[in-house]
Amino acid sequence: MANNPAASPRVRFAPSPTGYLHIGGVRTALFNWLWARKMGGSFVLRIEDTDQERSTPESVKVILDSLRWLGLDWDEGPEVGGAHGPYFQMQRLSLYEKYAQELIDKGKAYRCYCTKEELAAARESLRKDNPKAQFRYPGTCRHRKDRPDAPYVVRFNMEAVQREAVTYRDLVFGEITTPNREQQDFVLLRSDGVPLYNFGVVIDDLTMGIDLVMRGRDHMVNTPPQILLYEALGVKPPTFAHLPMMLSPKGEKLSKRHGAVSVSEYEKMGYTPGAVLNYLARFGWSCGDQEIFSLEELVDKFSFESLNRSDGRFDAKKFADVAFEHLKEPRLTSDADYSRHLHPFMAARGLGSVDEAMLRKAIGTVRARGRTLADAAERIEFYFRPVVFDDKAKEKFLTPDVVEPLQAMIACLSSLDSFDEGEIEQAIQQLLASRGWEMKEIAQPARVSLTGQKVSPGVFEMLAVLGREESIRRLRQGVQIARGTAS
């Protein structure tokens, strides 16, 4: 691309606090964050709370918490402050007022006294006369010289724009040209002085020194009027980069109808932040054939050249696989991180405090099995509580004929010097060889004794995690059941 981004960019993520943090929004935030981190720039968080109908403080908290959980830290914004604050638009109203006045003074904007009702009526009558026509504000108040004592909005004056079209170079899509006849005298300030999206964004990006605006392609249509606004103010517009959209599996706009779309839902399902970010990063961006990335790798490898232009469809199965890959690989989720992320899921099962050293060893035995943290917690809990027997498992595998092998196993384990997995396996294999038994004969009885279930990690690795004392205790219990002397 001819337009090179600045060396030390100032980028921003500007969500509106009207609900949860949408994964599409996370992807936008991620790409901005990656670029800032890679280039040593600044990632600014700004809250666009000008929709007073829908904005709530709870949503602000949810969004901030989600970003923190993901690890997308912001250099300036709510709670951390910064030199360009405040970072809530509703606290910047005087700024918008000031710039609006400047535009009015220059003849680039004007007060419009038309009421919503009048506009709605005009829209309606046009629709009746010519259903195909598109309503545009006719500029009724453009040249009014009087200043009635009535509510007004401030509108941009397209008449003051000389050029026929706006052309800009998008970092992803290349040169984009939009004819100005598509624009109209759009509203800058509402009658209550609160700015509309396009005006608020421009004034904030300008005053916050944002030099690269990276956002979803659904905003591409906002770029020309925003550029017109920068020009009317006599300043150079930032560079723009639009991202292809993430659509639903059916190709529609992604919404809650299509499953989980809020980050917190993935947190609850037991996906790690790294996995969420990984999946989202590979959506519209690629790096050769590599699929799995750590956050550090993403920072290192992100570039605009490898951003895609076409929209894609969200694929929950692929996402689930990425989540699993991250849990399997200690490089991506260390034992410490695994343990930390697993904690809430253990707590939910009443295991809020377990021995950390044992937990970490246990994690090693479920990494290749637990597809989510929730799943892992379920698979791991037997280590930390008395055995709960599955009736069918007990009936099928703890029968009188397994008493002897189980007892031999107990004796064998009792005689070991150390109790690590390798040594256990070696000793048991020797036992099997000497008696002419096969592993498959004793594996299920041992497994059911140790876990109560038919499905579990490998017998040797479980013994090593449980330790000699607990292992023998559970095996003895198995023997008792097999003998029929216990139920």
Added chain:
RNA sequence: GGCCCCAUCGUCUAGUGGUUAGGACAUCGGCCUCUCACGCCGGUAACCGGGGUUCAAGUCCCCGUGGGGUCGCCA
């Protein structure tokens, strides 16, 4: 409908004029094996259509077609 954008397996994508069109997920076989997994091996599967340009086009151009975005005192 106007304007803007996009177009490689079902999905995410590699590919920057010359490839048996590669990888991943999903799917289907098989192997490994103490259960379940992991892992490994292999199969099915794609350049939207039509015109150009070129010795040569998935790659460049044009036109269709299809899909998406957007047309508020929402963001």
